[in-house]
Amino acid sequence: MKKIHLFYILFCVISVFTNAQTITFVSEKTNKPLPKVSVFGKDGNILAFSDIDGKIEKQSLTPSQEKFQIVYNNFPVASLSYADMDKDVIRINDQFKEIETVVIKNTKPAKYILIKGNFNAYVTMNSRLNSYTDGIITYIFDNKTKKLKSANIEQYRIFHLADAKNEKKQVSSWDTSSSLRLPELKYVGNPEEYKTKRNVIKELKGDQKDQIEVTGAALQQKEFSLFGFRLFDIKTILNMSFEKGSEKTLKDFLEYNEVISMKLKHKSEPEYNQIITYNNFYPKELSFSDDNDIERVKFNKDYSNYSNPYWNTPSFPNMQTIFSNFFKGDLKEKTNKR
Secondary structure (H helix, E strand, C coil): CHHHHHHHHHHHHHHHHHHHCEEEEEECCCCCECCCEEEECCCCCEEEECCCCCEEEHHHCCHHHCEEEEEECCEEEEEEEHHHHCCCEEEECCCCCCCCCCEEECCCCCCEEEEEEEEEEEEEECCEEEEEEEEEEEEEEECCCCCEEEEEEEEEEEEEECCCCCCCCCHHHCCHHHHCCCCCCCCCCCHHHHCCCCEEEEEEECCCEEEEEEEEEECCCCCEEECCEEEEEEEEEEEEEEECCCCCCHHHEEEEEEEEEEEEEECCCCCCEEEEEEEEEEEEEEEEECCCCCCCECCCCCCEECCCCHHHCCCCCCHHHHHHHHHHHHEEECCECC
16 A cells, blocks of 8 residues: 555656656647747747647747747747746637638539648757748648659749858858758658557647647667768658548648757767758638649759748738748848749
């Protein structure tokens, strides 16, 4: 009996200690967890990104940052001091942007399902923004198997930091714009495909949407070496949102977010550099078609390619505006090809 009592006390102490190490962001309106909340430091560094339980690690924040900007759904929603952040739970006004309904066109079933929408993607080097892209894209799925057939960009912009030096043996100096990726919706039509032994899956049922988080990891115990470079600690977090209470089919699909982090260095560098890629897609229109030959341009990361200022649309997820507030003229757009 004494052993059981001692175990219970120990469990409570560990639980309290563990909870004290995290901050949970919740909706001011529903009191439910808010995944995908970004915490920016005063210098524009992305210090934390909340998981499906709305949690971030307290240790990622330091008093030297003084002020923190909280960004949710591509909008700044709060500016908090270090004292404000010294809480276990922080309530956020998440009503800045309502969930938009995906327009369904050409409802007659056909060979392909086309999902058109907006995307943004950006890469940080040691928490600091390094490169950014956004644009308009259409994903084509086989209507029978629901497998992704292709990703077709209509327009896009590319930005990079002007001070990148690209020293071969100094990873921290690299311009990562060549590593920018499009959101990869490989199994969105078949979420069950994510259920493997290597992945951990969590679900969150909200008042407006249901979310699925898929996490995976590699090279946790041993680094990988090649040509003098060291790669370590790869982690992935995928988050897919669907209509509340739905069967989670492509018709119910609302949003896709992907975070990929890794640690990389040249053998001559004393410390690893943490590189994090954020990829986001927001569907706007779903249609059926027997034709998969649609307008597209090549995603060449050496330049932008657009014919109109699509980013001025009020609903567009324009994170470039937020980044520009921190980096001003240092964030340079690459030449528009058109």
